[in-house]
Structure formats: structure tokens, C-alpha cells
Amino acid sequence: EVQLVESGGGLVQPGGSLRLSCAASGFTFSSYWMSWVRQAPGKGLEWVANIKQDGSEKYYVDSLKGRFTISRDNAKNSLYLQMNSLRAEDTAVYYCARRMAAADRYNWFDPWGQGTLVTVSS
């Protein structure tokens, strides 16, 4: 069964840091782009970042560039999101998702993990 399990969320003070992890199983992790998507309380979904299979390409939403870093360890089948200088507006459930793609460039997120809640508050 293809599965993604996030961990590492919690309560952190403004200005603090947190590292999220996503453990993948049931598929060849190193063959897929991976992504992080978040949902703030009462808000919609927001794509955060993508990372290529070998980690050589990374893309971020502009508003988070410089504060968040996506990375992966293919030997451990794991995806990470390092979050620095956290702000109250970063409070959200963070999902990891596998980015599926077809030969004609179509791409989509499937599956998603259950998410991990990050709360930034003093």
C-alpha cells in the first residue's frame, strides 16, 4: 500500500524553527518528485514546495523562499521540510504528497499524507 506519514509538527514560538518529516512506503520513493502542501485553519490549500527525484531541483512558493527548505533522503525514503523564522501565519496542517506525472506533462498530487499540525504561537 502506498503510504505517506508526516511527523514533526507541534507548537513553536514565533521566530523558531521546526523540521517536518514524511516517511514514504509502498512505492519507489527515489523515482518521484515530492511536494509539501499546507492548509491554514479555516483556509484553503497552498502549495509550498517541490523537489526532484535526486534533489537537484527545488521549487518554492515565492512567499516562503529563504525561510523554508525542502530536502529528501532517498536511502531513508524520507522527505523533509525545514522551517525557519516561523510566523503566526505559518500555522497550518502540512501535508506531504507524491507528485505524479504523465508523459505529456500533466501532473497531480497522489497520494497525500494525513498531515501534521504546526502551530506558531507564544
Next chain:
Amino acid sequence: DIQMTQSPSSLSASVGDRVTITCRASQTIGNFLNWYQLKQGQAPNLLIYAAYTVQNAVPSRFSGSGSGTDFTLTISSLQPEDFATYYCQQSHSIPYTFGPGTKLEIK
């Protein structure tokens, strides 16, 4: 960035109803449009990708259509488990962007 809008923002319907949700992109995106279902406390679930391809294991009552800037998600006969929030997402260009969601509630 490509902006996505959805209508309606919320919808009350009954089991057995036919429901249509509309998604519009701020610029043409071809068929680079996906639909997801989100239930409280659960992982988001892919329903439709590339505008009209139904994901494996998704019931046939779900269908997608459209191209360019205007897209629709249709549920042909609502079932109790379909009451959830639905999001469209463009995968044409980064940053990938989602619509604001349509909350489908029981009438």
C-alpha cells in the same frame, strides 16, 4: 501566478442530487486541472486529474470536464460520503495554485 476561483463557495444538497462545481483559471491552462476532495481529519483525496481523467477507485458518479480556463466537477448522484470540501488545482505552471474550495453540505 495563475489565480483559481471556484463557485459556489458552499452548496447545500440532498442525497441523490446532481451537483456541479465550477472552477475558473485566470489564464488558459489547457487541461492542467485536478480536483481533490478533503474531509476533516483525513488526507486529501485525488478525484480527477488532467481535467477529466477519473482516478482509479474513484466512483463513476464523479466526472470532470472543461479546458482552457473553465472547468467543472460533477457528482451525478450525491451519496452521504460525498459531503466534503472540493478543491481544484492548476498544474500548468509553478507556483501550483488551488481554488478556495467548495464546501458541500447536507440539506
